Amino acid sequence: EAGVAQSPRYKIIEKRQSVAFWCNPISGHATLYWYQQILGQGPKLLIQFQNNGVVDDSQLPKDRFSAERLKGVDSTLKIQPAKLEDSAVYLCASSLIGQSHEQYFGPGTRLTVT
């Protein structure tokens, strides 16, 4: 079974530029999560989708971050414009509906904003 795929793995941009990350979840997983992880800390949930609907985006900085999952499969997270404090690893995870919260993560995208 293929795991969660993410691209790119690394991205370096200047502040005020825009950037987009892509995620393809495990086949059949209806729930998709985007997390932000600062080095050495636990993940912070940015947005949670169930199929193509948003379940929780309470911690998403909506003035600069946006995410979509138009067909209920893969998803894109965008930052525009980026700030220095957005430097982090962006993790995508997926899970089955009804499972005991078990989430499966992709390798992440390391973003550096200079």
Added chain:
Amino acid sequence: TQLLEQSPQFLSIQEGENLTVYCNSSSVFSSLQWYRQEPGEGPVLLVTVVTGGEVKKLKRLTFQFGDARKDSSLHITAAQPGDTGLYLCAGGSLAGNNRKLIWGLGTSLGVNP
């Protein structure tokens, strides 16, 4: 607000030593998960515990869920350099119909040969 406190935050030990990592909260969780994350990779699920008092073993790792389902511990016996990584606990919460995980800040473990 539900919080999970992990301790210690950092741990550096010699190969062969034993260690315990703790995960504590004042909230009750429906499940508790432990993940391990290596540099440059996403977290990988190690175990899920769902019943108060439950103990699960995974080779040299022993996981315990507190009787009240508010806390958990991870014990590693005879640590090896391959155990090095960030250990994360996450509590399962049901907010309405939304299943979400409450994450600890992690314990960074280094095992020296």
